[in-house]
Amino acid sequence: MNVRLVDFDPQKIADSGQCFRMHSFDNYFKVIASNRYLEIYPLGNEMFEFSCTQDDYENFWQHYFDLNADYSLYRTAINPNDSFLIDAAAYGYGIRILYQDLWETTVSFIISQRKNIPAIQTCINALCCNYGTPLQTPHGIEYAFPTPEQLHSAHSLQGCALGYREKYVLAAAQQFSSGSISFEQLKSLSFSDARNRLLTLYGVGKKVADCIMLFSLHDIEAFPIDVWIQRIIDREYGGSFTPPPYGGVIQQYMFYYARNFAYAGSKRLASTNLPISVP
DNA sequence: TGCCAGGCTTCAC
DNA sequence: GTGAAGCATGGC
Secondary structure, three states: OEEEOOOOOHHHHHOOOOOOOEEEOOOOEEEEEOOEEEEEEEEEOOEEEEOOOHHHHHHHHHHHOOOOOOHHHHHHOOOOOOHHHHHHHHHOOOOOOOOOOHHHHHHHHHHHOOOOHHHHHHHHHHHHHHHOOEEEEOOEEEEOOOOHHHHHOOOOOOOOOOHHHHHHHHHHHHHHHHOOOOHHHHHOOOHHHHHHHHHOOOOOOHHHHHHHHHHOOOOOOOOOOOHHHHHHHHHHHOOOOOOOOOHHHHHHHHHHHHHHHHOOOOOOOOHHHOOOOOO
8 A cells, every 4th residue: 555654764763773673675664563564665755655455554554653643743842952952853854753562672672782783683583583473475484573472481592692681581571471561551550650660670771661661652751861872961961961852752863863973973973964954 | 803782780888 | 879890792
């Protein structure tokens, strides 16, 4: 099916670091999420072909990509005198905060600690290939993200390069497969109670908990502070920074801008060199 | 080859 | 309560 989407850039989303199973190819993108497989073909003029039915689009992917939200409202909340955030938001135009599966997000960001993004993707791909359910796709066999039960019954996850994180993932698998933590349970709690519940998971600290709050529970006030965000706070704000409204969305703009443009070398480039300007 | 990575747990103090 | 050490492994 074809659809026109504004403020939607699958390349930026794939490169934004919030998901690890969205990949770009010559003329399309493939996404694997919650046992579903999708290809997205950019057609130009904000038109996209989604390789799914209208029902699948309306009942899953539209929500997954948060396509009913107006992100210009988030950007207009930025202090107009804050040139770094204004530039970051312009550069990140088209990024969406995804509604990702709680279990997959938890495992992915447990794995992410002290790894770079290519290494994270290698680990997650190994987990899926070794323990996930095969999915038939037009481009061959892909693998769903393994369920908590699939990993819990594995007992050992050697061959996935998890290192010391393996025990964290196995502990999470036990918690999720037993039902002692669930999406419904966390969504019934307040922000701080849900975050505190996540912090009880072995291997989950503040940063990973905030990533789960943002990228799965979609609490867009969550503001994960990783090494990139801390670098921005130190360089641009003298070490002190109060997250603006909708901080999670702004955080994603900051992260993408820093990694791909502003700090892509070792220091910030001139903002006048920005490729685009967006209100 | 050596450094470093979307941090966390553990253990002194 | 706070700060430093130690951590497994792959990518660059």
